[in-house]
Amino acid sequence: MINLPLLPIILPFLFAILMLFFKENVRIQRALSLVGVIISLIASFYLLVTVKSEGVLAVTLGSWPAPFGISMVSDMFSALLVTTTLLITLFVVVYSFTAIGEEREKFFYYPAILFMVTGVNGAFTTGDIFNMFVFFEVLLIASYLLIVLGGEKKQLRESIKYILVNVVSSALFVITVAYLYSVVGTLNMADISVKIAEVGQPGIITVIAVLMLIVFGVKGAIFPLYFWLPGSYAAPPVPVLALFGALLTKVGVYAIMRTYTLFFTHNVGVTHEILMVVSVLTVIVGCVGALAYFDLKQIIIYNIVIAVGVILFGAAQMNEAGISGAIFYLVHDMLIKGALFLLIGIIIYVTGTSNLRKMGGLMKTHAPLGWFYLIAAFGLAGIPPLSGFIGKLLIAQGAFEAGNVWGSIIILASSLIVLLSVIRIFIYAFWGEPMELPKTKRKPYARMMLPTIVLVVLSVLYGVGTEWLIPYVTDATDVLLQPSIYIDAVLK
Amino acid sequence: MELVVAILIGVLFTAAVYLILSRSLLKIIIGTGLLSHGAHLLLLTMGGLGGLAPPVISEGVTDFADPLPQALILTAIVISFGVTAFMLVMAYRAYAVHKTDDMNQLKGNDEHD
Numbered sequence: 001m002i003n004l005p006l007l008p009i010i011l012p013f014l015f016a017i018l019m020l021f022f023k024e025n026v027r028i029q030r031a032l033s034l035v036g037v038i039i040s041l042i043a044s045f046y047l048l049v050t051v052k053s054e055g056v057l058a059v060t061l062g063s064w065p066a067p068f069g070i071s072m073v074s075d076m077f078s079a080l081l082v083t084t085t086l087l088i089t090l091f092v093v094v095y096s097f098t099a100i101g102e103e104r105e106k107f108f109y110y111p112a113i114l115f116m117v118t119g120v121n122g123a124f125t126t127g128d129i130f131n132m133f134v135f136f137e138v139l140l141i142a143s144y145l146l147i148v149l150g151g152e153k154k155q156l157r158e159s160i161k162y163i164l165v166n167v168v169s170s171a172l173f174v175i176t177v178a179y180l181y182s183v184v185g186t187l188n189m190a191d192i193s194v195k196i197a198e199v200g201q202p203g204i205i206t207v208i209a210v211l212m213l214i215v216f217g218v219k220g221a222i223f224p225l226y227f228w229l230p231g232s233y234a235a236p237p238v239p240v241l242a243l244f245g246a247l248l249t250k251v252g253v254y255a256i257m258r259t260y261t262l263f264f265t266h267n268v269g270v271t272h273e274i275l276m277v278v279s280v281l282t283v284i285v286g287c288v289g290a291l292a293y294f295d296l297k298q299i300i301i302y303n304i305v306i307a308v309g310v311i312l313f314g315a316a317q318m319n320e321a322g323i324s325g326a327i328f329y330l331v332h333d334m335l336i337k338g339a340l341f342l343l344i345g346i347i348i349y350v351t352g353t354s355n356l357r358k359m360g361g362l363m364k365t366h367a368p369l370g371w372f373y374l375i376a377a378f379g380l381a382g383i384p385p386l387s388g389f390i391g392k393l394l395i396a397q398g399a400f401e402a403g404n405v406w407g408s409i410i411i412l413a414s415s416l417i418v419l420l421s422v423i424r425i426f427i428y429a430f431w432g433e434p435m436e437l438p439k440t441k442r443k444p445y446a447r448m449m450l451p452t453i454v455l456v457v458l459s460v461l462y463g464v465g466t467e468w469l470i471p472y473v474t475d476a477t478d479v480l481l482q483p484s485i486y487i488d489a490v491l492k
Numbered sequence: 493m494e495l496v497v498a499i500l501i502g503v504l505f506t507a508a509v510y511l512i513l514s515r516s517l518l519k520i521i522i523g524t525g526l527l528s529h530g531a532h533l534l535l536l537t538m539g540g541l542g543g544l545a546p547p548v549i550s551e552g553v554t555d556f557a558d559p560l561p562q563a564l565i566l567t568a569i570v571i572s573f574g575v576t577a578f579m580l581v582m583a584y585r586a587y588a589v590h591k592t593d594d595m596n597q598l599k600g601n602d603e604h605d
Contacts, residue, residue: 130564137571141578148582156586157598160517163579167524168512170575174531174568178561182538187560 004050005057005074007043008082008121012036016114026105033093033110040117041086044079051079052472056479056489058127066491067191073127073490076476077327081124081254084331087458088246088338089117094451095342096239098444099349104149104237112149113243116142123251127490129180130187132255133173136219140166143248146240147232158235165228169218176211183208190490193262193483201266209264209271213256213278220252222312223282226305230289233304234297238345241297245304246338250330253308257315257326261480268318276316280407282309283414290421296344296354296429299421300337303380306414307333313411314395322398324477328466329391332379335459336387339376340422342452343369347429350445352438356425361434368449370430372456377426379459381419387463388415497537504530517583517593521576528572532565 015036022028051057051074060069074082093113100109119139126132144166148159181187183204184195196205214225221229233244256275264271286306290299311333314326344354346369351359363370375386382388392415399408462469479485504526511523543557587593 130567134567134571137575141575144575144578144582151585151589153589154600156582156589157600159582160579160586160598163575163582164512164520164524167572167575167579168527170571171524171527171531174528175534177564178531178535178538181535181561181564182540187564 003059004043004047005059005072005125008040008047008086009072009118009125011040011043012086012114012121013118015039016111016118019111019114020108023108024106026102029105029110030097033114034090036114037086037090037093037117041083041090044083044086044121047074048076048079048083048472051076052475056486058490058492060490067186067188070131071127071188071190071490072125073190073486074125075479075486075489076472077258077479078124078254080327080331080472080476081250081334082121084334085117085120085124085247088334088455089113089243091338091342091451091455092239092243092246095242095345095448098447099239099345100237107149108145109149112142112145115139116146116243116247118142120247120251124254127189128187129189129192130177133170133177136173136251137170139248139251140170143244146243147236149240150237152235155235158232161228162232165218165232169215172211172218173215176208176215179204179208179211188490189258189262190487193487194491196263197266201264205264206267206270209260209267210274212259212264213271213275216252216255216259217278218252219249220256220308220312221249221282221305222252222278222308223285223305226282226285226308229305230298230301233301234295238297238341238348241301242338242341242345245301245341246334249304249308250334253311253330256312257480260315261318261323262483262486265318265483272316272318275312276404276407279309279312279316280410282306283313283411284309287414287417287421291417291424294356294428296348296356296425299425300340300344303340303418303421304337306418307337310392310395310411310414313407314391314398317395317398317402317404318481319398319401320477320481321394321401323480324473325391325394325396325398327391327473327476327480328394328469329388332387332391332459332462335455335462336376336380339452339455339459340373340380342448342455343373343376344425346445346448346452347373347425349448350437350440351429351435352440356428359429359435360432361430363430364434365437366445368453370426372449372453373430374426375460376456377419377422379456379463380422382415383419385463387459389463390466493541494537497533497541501530501533501537504533515595517587517595517598520595521579521583524579525572525576528568528576532568532572535565535568536561 056075058073122135217225289302314322379386382392396408508523508527539558539561545553545556547559
């Protein structure tokens, strides 16, 4: 199985193409998307186990020798993210059966999801910087379709801005790759790392590092490039929002972490200092946004921005605790953001509004929803033993070890703001006098609750079962901190 | 030669930024087109414009063009072509629904408080 790293990319792609033939037949589309995601998930779990036992797997397409052909590389970091991506997609797809509506299902909703997953997994797996650009475009084009699908007034308005921002940042990506190519003369990421180490990162490479931070920062929504995110993410329906919130920004974060641990490691005093300052500012503006709104979607959307800041702050420490904390927090955040978006989707379905002021007393009628929301909220804030705790603990530990006391105090304090922002939703929506609810059927509610509950339980297990995950995260951390492992695997 | 192309790229970027910052939706899309042209030319130039022979290795050829930027630029052109086509269709839909192509009137922050 030398092609194993390719399976989680190709399988969703194959099923998406198959589904294109059944535009009108929603039942077949649902079945195909479910089967496709489950098979890809099994493949990715197999990949995870293989990477654990055999180390980094690398395939160079067309059997060209390594720096010339396009390499696909599965190390533990990318295998973990690929698996989490498919896991979240599974729950969102099941949730969509009830939540998205037949009209959208008939206009290539499921193929678009699987095409996007193809792009996301490809971006996580690729070992070639230009190929990463191509996979970014694959996932972006699918996301353009998802964000505008339905053609509501608001969607059209916001997707113009979303596309425009991403087109400009893609052009910047091409420019950055061009500069990098002119300096190092190669596109293979392992080879770039070797070449940069040979010349010892002169000033021009540091400039390219900052350019890369801008390019990926636009996708990953860091300060001050997050401006497009709150407006655009609020436009599409909740299942799409859950996918975007859980997956898309994380691709940008992954790319920053990969390039800043593999390429730009020789002038850490400048590049990682910039990354750290920017990430702390990201956390602060995210906190302001999360408290400023009375809109369910906006509150959780700003929590995405906070999480991006926290993860990058951990990554900027460049020590073992910081990086492994960032990896723990990255996977946690994908799971818990998926769960939270699905939960607020149900709250919006039940109350018929996303305005907190028009809600109240849901605890009397929808108690399980309230309890699971509370668990997810505590998990997001990182209350032990839930899933966010270990990541934040390690990030803070890494920052103290690296001597960045103020930054870590801000990160820790932000947990309180996160808790406050999500508990506000709980207080407004679930406590107080019951409001008049629009008539909704009990059956769709139960059907939407099922995948959501399983996802919340999974996130709890992720927190409680940290002990079992540590070997995997340690492997991922080792690859990031010692680029030689990655390079040796690719260049053999 | 590189210098001339560099100036040309600069002009393209300037025009692109000017157009993207305008209010009319159509001008913005033309601006993104110019921006990607500039980026593609930059990609080609960064490989070096030298090289007398085509990039086919044969007996006695030592000075050949770098084939990689040509492959990259082709990929990038196709992608930007697809995205521009999508954007044009979407802009038309937005114009039909909103009855305006003025970005000032497409701000819309009205529904959250």
